Amino acid sequence: MCIPSLQEMDAGGETDTSGESSNTVALGLQHKYRETVLILSTNRCAMYCRHCFRKRTVGASESEVNRNFLETVRYISEHEEVSNVLISGGDSLMMSNRMIERYLNAFTDMEHLDFIRFGTRIPVVMPDRVRNDPELQEIFGKSSKKKQIYIVTQFNHPREVTEEALDCIRIFQKLGIIIRNQSVLLKGVNDSPELLGELFRKLTAIGVIPYYVFQCRPVRGVKNQFQVPIEKGAWIIDQAKSMQNGPGNVSVTVCHSLREKWKYSESRTIGRCCSNSIRQRITRTAAGSLQWNFSLTNVGLIRSHDQIIR
Numbered sequence: 301m302c303i304p305s306l307q308e309m310d311a312g313g314e315t316d317t318s319g320e321s322s323n324t325v326a327l328g329l330q331h332k333y334r335e336t337v338l339i340l341s342t343n344r345c346a347m348y349c350r351h352c353f354r355k356r357t358v359g360a361s362e363s364e365v366n367r368n369f370l371e372t373v374r375y376i377s378e379h380e381e382v383s384n385v386l387i388s389g390g391d392s393l394m395m396s397n398r399m400i401e402r403y404l405n406a407f408t409d410m411e412h413l414d415f416i417r418f419g420t421r422i423p424v425v426m427p428d429r430v431r432n433d434p435e436l437q438e439i440f441g442k443s444s445k446k447k448q449i450y451i452v453t454q455f456n457h458p459r460e461v462t463e464e465a466l467d468c469i470r471i472f473q474k475l476g477i478i479i480r481n482q483s484v485l486l487k488g489v490n491d492s493p494e495l496l497g498e499l500f501r502k503l504t505a506i507g508v509i510p511y512y513v514f515q516c517r518p519v520r521g522v523k524n525q526f527q528v529p530i531e532k533g534a535w536i537i538d539q540a541k542s543m544q545n546g547p548g549n550v551s552v553t554v555c556h557s558l559r560e561k562w563k564y565s566e567s568r569t570i571g572r573c574c575s576n577s578i579r580q581r582i583t584r585t586a587a588g589s590l591q592w593n594f595s596l597t598n599v600g601l602i603r604s605h606d607q608i609i610r
């Protein structure tokens with residue numbers, strides 16, 4: 301997942317597919333949803349995934365990285381409607397221990413914050429960053445006694461659930477930290493119900509809640525290599541979910557700007573896309589095959605895809 305491919309030279313797609321520039325209230329500080337503030341704490345990563353949706357900045361440019369710690373803390377302390385902070389990047393655990401501690405000290409002291417989240421693939425791709433660093437463990441342990449901390453990580457394939465990753469997860473769990481997983485659905489990597497089903501089972505077995513699967517966004521250099529059509533992706537996830545018990549029942553999520561017209565239909569909500577719900581309807585055609593329709597509230601039509609399922 302970190303080896304470049306010539307397919308990345310394809311010019312299709314966009315650089316900022318989530319409209320991050322329009323949610324930025326200060327350098328490296330985004331306030332999109334009323335209750336959540338997101339910090340781009342670094343542009344460094346341990347992995348540099350080829351499918352990264354922040355390819356425009358991660359490992360490339362520091363122009364969007366949060367530089368003003370005091371301004372960030374002041375903004376959040378003055379916005380009492382904010383109930384949680386997501387420290388992301390890049391990989392937030394690529395920051396120095398000192399910087400992680402500064403953020404934690406500031407946020408654990410804010411009464412209006414319910415919890416703090418760290419977006420990181422470190423448990424998957426560089427677990428020794430945690431396993432071999434008692435100081436970092438102590439920093440997290442101390443803060444987690446004051447405020448609930450979540451690690452939001454990204455396992456995409458069952459083979460990534462290694463002994464070392466498990467060890468790292470166990471360390472966080474012992475410190476009282478909750479681990480949740482967001483996978484990205486990737487063509488040629490994990491776009492099969494069996495594989496995703498196995499991943500969800502493995503994660504729930506180690507106490508990691510697989511709560512989202514993201515549609516791979518139409519990012520330039522990513523889209524044409526990794527994107528699975530949303531309707532096919534939702535079908536894959538639905539099948540994977542049918543192999544789970546309660547905690548393995550993830551949501552499918554799309555979080556990029558919607559440029560296409562999607563067909564509206566309705567039945568049940570299977571996920572969300574920004575402020576839109578993704579609705580799914582399954583019908584049996586006269587010929588007897590199943591037809592799957594997907595729609596987004598407020599947006600429009602999505603085509604059905606019985607041919608894809610066959």
Ligand code: SF4
Pocket residue numbers: 344345346347348349350351352353354358389390391420421
């Ligand atoms: S770990 Fe996350 S931020 Fe870093 S390259 Fe991978 S997807 Fe991008």
